[in-house]
Amino acid sequence: MLDALGLDESDTDVYRSVLERSSASADEIAAELGYTLPRVRSIFAKLEKLGLLARQGAESARVVASPPAMALRPLLLEHERGLTRAHEALAELSDAYRRTTDQRTAADVVDVVIGDDAVRQRFAQLQAAAEREVRALVLSDVALLTAEENVEEERALMRGVRYRVIVESAVLERPGFLQGARESAPVGEEIRVLATLPTRMVIADDTLALLPMRAQGEHGFGALLIHPSGLLDLVMAIFEEYWRAATQFLAPPETSxxxxxxxxxxxxxxxxxxxxxxxxxxxxxxxxxxxxxxxxxxxxxxxxxxxxxxxxxxxxxx
Structure with missing residues (x-):
């Protein structure tokens, strides 16, 4: 609940438990929440540093909770100021990027991404930065991430990003695929199927595309990050052609x-x-x-x- 302020669920639970008492010791909170004593003491220290807890006395082992309005408001204001600074920096960097883009040569249209970790990072970043739509081609063999490991997809769907995904028919045989597709359909993921696809592909909005460097079946991994250009337009047009040819996977369910x-x-x-x-x-x-x-x-x-x-x-x- 307070993760935006740097507090995880355990921190929030401890603060809430102390808040509901006139004072509390680490032993009492550990017993109530089922946490270990060292874990509670560590959280006490963190919350004290943030001003959310205070010692009942200089040598006391008991703590009291600071009033939320007094303790959390400064953290919230600092967080908002940080976001404002980040937005200003984003605008400045985006302007610089656009100026650079206008001066791109043919060689600058494509960035080469080398290594599994780097490709995973770009894949996650594309989805995290998407505002409207993510389009993807999915092959039958798992490359770098399973559907369960791709946490950015769920986050994007939850903030309203539409997903249009074309999968090879063999993907349908993955355990739990049907259930996952049925759960994601109401939040904006549409899946279509083709017997085979030539390559993997991810497109974020109309701004960037990520394609593997190697052909299907080869080992090792790198990727091409394609920026706005005629090449990106071609990649998007190819996706739309496959989309029109693909078969819809899930139709609206019947009542029975x-x-x-x-x-x-x-x-x-x-x-x-x-x-x-x-x-x-x-x-x-x-x-x-x-x-x-x-x-x-x-x-x-x-x-x-x-x-x-x-x-x-x-x-x-x-």
Whole structure:
């Protein structure tokens, strides 16, 4: 809650616990919160330094909480002043960057990023700086980060950045992919699928793009950071062409849970997943998948899965 002021959750919990007492010792707070005594003493020292706690007496082991309005307001004002200075510096640096951009030569259009850590950093920075939209191509093999490790994506979605992502069909077989896609869809992530893609790609707004230096399947990692230019325009146009050709992964869910499972099952099968892979994504058994397919074939009055796919599209089941 107070992380913007440099206080983590543990600091806030300790301050709140002391605040709710007339005074407190480290032993009492440790027992209440389930923290170790050294940890509480360390937090006491930090909060004392910030003026949030004070010793009850010069030699006392007990502390009292300073009034929040008196103790936190100076921290908040200093934080706001720091943000103002940072915004002023950002504006100044952005002006300098724009002046430099206007003078870029052809060689300056692309920055070469070498090394896994450096590429991870640029990847995170692109998402953290995005204001409107992130576009991405995702290959079946994991390069540098798993979806779970990409924390900047969740943060961007939470602040209203739209994500448009095209994945290779093999990505759909990753455990939990369907559930993750279903959870992220309401907050602004749209996923489409193609059988294969030529490369990875990340585009932040219309300002920067990150592409791997090496071709698919080669080892080692570096990346090209592409600045505004005709080359960036070309990269964005290529993404949009793939987007138009790709298949929508998740349509709006039905109200019926059973209907939703059938819709997702048909979608996964149409995208080429095996019965086993579809079962893993849906959290049901292979036998259940096969039984539901048989029921759908009976409803559609067809005898083959190819006919079922065609009939499902015709009847708008997917």
């Amino acid at each position: 849970t059973s209907a939703e499972v059938d819709r997702d099952l048909l979608k996964l099968l149409l995208l080429g997943l095996t019965d086993a892979a579809a079962a893993a994504q849906l959290g049901i058994s292979v036998r259940t998948v096969q039984r539901r397919i048989a029921e759908l074939m009976s409803r559609a009055n067809v005898t083959t899965r190819i006919q079922l796919g065609a009939e499902a599209v015709r009847r708008s089941w997917v």
